[in-house]
Amino acid sequence: MQATQLEHAISTIRVRFGSQALTRAGELPPPQPWPSCTPLDRLSGIEGLPRGRLTLLTGSGTSGKLTLALSLLAAATHEFANAVVIDARGDFDPWSLSHFDPELSSLTVVRLDSEPSGEAATALARAGAGFILLMGEIPEPWLGPLEASANRSGTVLVGVVDAPGRALAHASSLSLGFSRIDWVWDRGELVGLRTITRCLKNRVAPPLGESELEIRYPLGQQLPFSTPVIEVLLEKAEVECVSAVV
């Protein structure tokens, strides 16, 4: 009897407000992926970084997350008309990006304090910038509007922080933690690092485990690395998932 009444209520809502007004969770379409051509695509479970959602790269210093983010940014400059860096810390150096062969004409750097950076990111996501790299935390009041704006325009949002605050962690849909396990030396010179990338949170697909990456540092224009990020080992380790909402 109750089931009948519930079905009746659902059909009434759909008739009055449209078929999309009430959707079962299982029928919701998955976020559209942006294939980044890095091992992160496999970890996200949708063969790419989710459009319209916030992806966080977290981990302590020298764990490779910024190098990976820069390679994503360089790829985005070739694919999107507008790739934007929200540089709240003020330390973004295009020199570190130049080794990944970016298309600089589509790259814009917005350098603002932490407080107005949330407003800037929201405005740009709402306007439809293709890719936004957030270097630093976003103030909590702006996380909701930012998520909603990106969701509507399909902007790929990637944040790089050492340790995200609770609000930022909560706002992210995909959170990947980096932890360095070893340095890579070549003829006595430091050329990269090995790091484990774990999927800490995944709201876009069932969470996948972890991956071991070898990240090569760019060593100048004379020694370009065509594939600076290499997946060297795949272990089906136990999933460490802080929060997984499917």
Added chain:
Amino acid sequence: MRICCGLTGHLELAKRADLYGRPVVVGRWDDHVIAASEEALPFGVSSGMPLRQAEHLCPQATFLAPDPEAATRLRELISSALYDLAPVVEVKVEGIAWIDVSGVVRPGDSIREARRRLRTAIGREPRLGVAPGPFSARVAATRARPGRVVQVEDARAFLAPLPMHELALDAEQLERLDLLGLRTLGAVAAIGPRELESQLGREGRHAVLLARGAEPDELTPWRPPQFSSAHRQFEPPVEDREALLFVSRALCGDLADELGVRGAGAKRVRVRFVYESGQPDERSSIVRHPLSSALELFGLIGGWIKEWQPRAPITELWIELPVLEAAGRRQLRLWAGNDGTSEEVAAAFERLQERHGDGVVRKPRPAFLSSPLPAQRFDWVSS
């Protein structure tokens, strides 16, 4: 295609409505006649003849100096008055107004309203003609009585018995047509365009097409100026914020009505306060989507006024919309999901620069990449 043509007489004559019914000639001394009223035509006065000759033919006429600026202003006024009746409107200072009523839901209502608006603007009844093209519509209008309309279904059949003087040819070309025995438009239409082209040049070909009702000419649509503003003066000067909000809401309503008529939206909004001391204060912004309703305009402007700190009593409030664009773009939002455009992102950058300074949005440009100093490797260009 259905074109309505309204003939009002030269717009130079409309500035002296008190002389209607008398012979009037407009022209500069030692120059040619620019316009002559219908009452002067029976005396042999016509446009283009020397003014001295016109004076000799019709000495009782009133002679006026031309005022092209006033005539142009009147043309703009008539164009804007007719613009919301049909999207394609062309008005000439010679006193010809064309409206393309094809596709209009109620063409009869548009024609009736066009007649009323022309009468209001000029001060006398226009002659109206409706035909498949601009030429045949104009010719039909010349055959209508004031305030009446002549409708033409088959342009070729209508034009065929009319004299070839209806064609816009010079005297020599008309004489040649006469020598060729082509004294009616039907006769002109009967010969091939190439044959008359060999006699009269390109005008000959054009004349044959006109006479056949092929209507080779298209209207040049008038477009409204992409700017709008509204303002209010305060006497005595106002300091009360509530009063400013009240007035700005009313101005937003007026602007929204105008935008609605034009089918336009405001892409940039500017508010100016003129203080008692004389130094104005202003604030402007580029908006992401064109604003067209009173609610949208007041949502932006009201927010500014609420946070404004006026320096002195305000004597004038201006709301200006310096950049307008078609509001139809807004409709894209209804079905487009990933609809960000470079233009919108650029507008977002501009807004950030307005609020936080030019330096916050920059693009790196390679400069001296091999420099050991990081600051020399890239130039930063404001976006």
